[in-house]
Amino acid sequence: MNACPERIVHLMHDYLDGEISREHELELKSHLQSCFDCQAHMHELSDVVAFVKGAAHVEAPGYFTESVMARLPKEKSHAGFSRWFRQHPMLSAAALFILFMSSTIFTNFNDEQQFSFTKQENVIIEGETVIIPKGQVVKGDLVVKNGNVQIDGELDGDLTIINGSKYMASTAVITGKTEEINQAFDWLWFKMKNGAKEVLTLFERDEESE
Amino acid sequence: MDALVNKRVKQVLKGDKDAFAEIVDLYQHRLFQVCYRMLGNRHEAEDIAQEAFVRAFINIHTFDQKRKFSTWLYRIATNLCIDRIRKKKPDYFLDAEVKGTEGLNMYSQIAASDDLPEEELMKLELQDRIQYEISRLPDKYRTAIVLKYMEELSLQEISEILELPLGTVKTRIHRGREALRKQLSKQPHYL
Numbered sequence: 001m002n003a004c005p006e007r008i009v010h011l012m013h014d015y016l017d018g019e020i021s022r023e024h025e026l027e028l029k030s031h032l033q034s035c036f037d038c039q040a041h042m043h044e045l046s047d048v049v050a051f052v053k054g055a056a057h058v059e060a061p062g063y064f065t066e067s068v069m070a071r072l073p074k075e076k077s078h079a080g081f082s083r084w085f086r087q088h089p090m091l092s093a094a095a096l097f098i099l100f101m102s103s104t105i106f107t108n109f110n111d112e113q114q115f116s117f118t119k120q121e122n123v124i125i126e127g128e129t130v131i132i133p134k135g136q137v138v139k140g141d142l143v144v145k146n147g148n149v150q151i152d153g154e155l156d157g158d159l160t161i162i163n164g165s166k167y168m169a170s171t172a173v174i175t176g177k178t179e180e181i182n183q184a185f186d187w188l189w190f191k192m193k194n195g196a197k198e199v200l201t202l203f204e205r206d207e208e209s210e
Numbered sequence: 211m212d213a214l215v216n217k218r219v220k221q222v223l224k225g226d227k228d229a230f231a232e233i234v235d236l237y238q239h240r241l242f243q244v245c246y247r248m249l250g251n252r253h254e255a256e257d258i259a260q261e262a263f264v265r266a267f268i269n270i271h272t273f274d275q276k277r278k279f280s281t282w283l284y285r286i287a288t289n290l291c292i293d294r295i296r297k298k299k300p301d302y303f304l305d306a307e308v309k310g311t312e313g314l315n316m317y318s319q320i321a322a323s324d325d326l327p328e329e330e331l332m333k334l335e336l337q338d339r340i341q342y343e344i345s346r347l348p349d350k351y352r353t354a355i356v357l358k359y360m361e362e363l364s365l366q367e368i369s370e371i372l373e374l375p376l377g378t379v380k381t382r383i384h385r386g387r388e389a390l391r392k393q394l395s396k397q398p399h400y401l
Contacts, residue, residue: 013384017365041391048390052359055340060242061256065234068263072227 004031004038012042016049094202101195117144122153128164134171141176211236215279222270230270234263237280240361241287247356248291250345258294262287277370284361284371288353295349343393351386358383 011028014020020028032039115128122136128147132138136153143160151159151172158176159166166180215236221229241262246255265286266273273282326334326342334342344352357368369379 009388010384013380013387016387017380017383019365044391044395045387048387048394049359051340051394052344052355052390054336055247055344055360056337057239058243058246058255060238060259061252064238064242064256064260065231067256068234068238068260069227069231071260071264072230072267073264 004035008038012045016045098199105192105195115147117147118142216275219270219273219275230267237283241283244287244356244361245291247344247360248352249294250341258290259287262290281367281370288371292349343390346393347386347389351382351389354379354382355386
């Protein structure tokens with residue numbers, strides 16, 4: 001066998017791969033007929049193929065698919081959103097814009113809408129009205145937000161009213177400055193109008209670009 | 211079948227996780243078999259085959275739908291198997307946990323360099339003997355032989371799975387056959 005060219009072994013493998021030309025096959029066959037060692041080699045190789053092919057088919061256990069599904073990473077709730085965003089960039093930009101716009105407006109709105117006032121002694125609260133009763137003296141500043149003030153007594157300090165009105169009795173005395181601010185609501189109103197305008201122009205621009 | 215698989219892949223890409231279960235159903239046996247033949251024990255094969263599907267799910271957006279899905283899956287699985295084989299070699303003998311594991315026999319756990327004594331070999335059932343001889347092949351040849359003769363894939367497909375030139379795949383199969391020939395001719399076998 002030592003005398004046989006390596007080429008013959010190559011031809012054997014080509015033959016086993018099923019990738020041998022007619023010409024080479026004849027060459028191999030004629031060699032095998034004359035060479036016992038190569039014949040044995042070829043035989044052993046064929047046996048190897050038969051041996052390996054004798055391996056039984058193996059099947060995955062019955063619960064395999066369920067096990068895989070259980071091992072898959074849980075999709076985070078935002079993953080669905082992010083996929084949607086990727087597929088609709090323009091719409092998601094608009095949606096985000098509206099979301100943020102409205103949320104700022106509403107948080108401000110809610111903040112500003114709350115009735116609040118500076119805690120002072122001798123003050124009576126009736127609904128959303130802060131009353132300084134007759135004959136009483138309140139020392140210090142008084143700030144009332146989103147509520148009214150009725151002054152029958154005396155206020156020894158500044159009075160600030162935001163989004164509200166004041167009712168003064170003839171007996172009322174305010175030693176400090178009085179300031180009425182209704183701008184907060186105006187400002188809010190202005191913001192809302194502006195926001196709506198911007199959204200509209202955005203949509204118009206969208207239509208133009210399409 | 212490819213059309214069906216691509217449809218399922220698209221569904222998975224859109225977020226339909228259940229469509230992936232169908233993909234697993236279709237390929238589970240093939241992938242499990244490769245892993246089993248590569249690793250030689252059912253427990254590890256199950257773990258690695260499942261891991262291959264999990265990786266496929268996570269990376270499904272990288273799958274090129276113009277190509278064959280099975281090729282891509284096989285690639286993931288064979289790479290994982292080879293990683294596992296290489297990782298496991300140093301602490302091979304410390305791996306006591308595998309003892310008494312279902313579907314596992316000691317022969318499949320013996321390192322490739324360890325020859326079983328002849329009388330032990332004689333006691334092996336044919337199927338165990340096949341697995342034993344396969345496990346003694348160097349992993350390069352083992353992968354090629356398993357894909358060729360146990361999965362019955364074409365040389366072209368194997369070259370795509372392993373991302374190797376066709377010539378290299380042929381060489382590995384040739385050397386694998388020669389190695390098996392030497393293993394079998396040294397010892398009594400079932401031919």
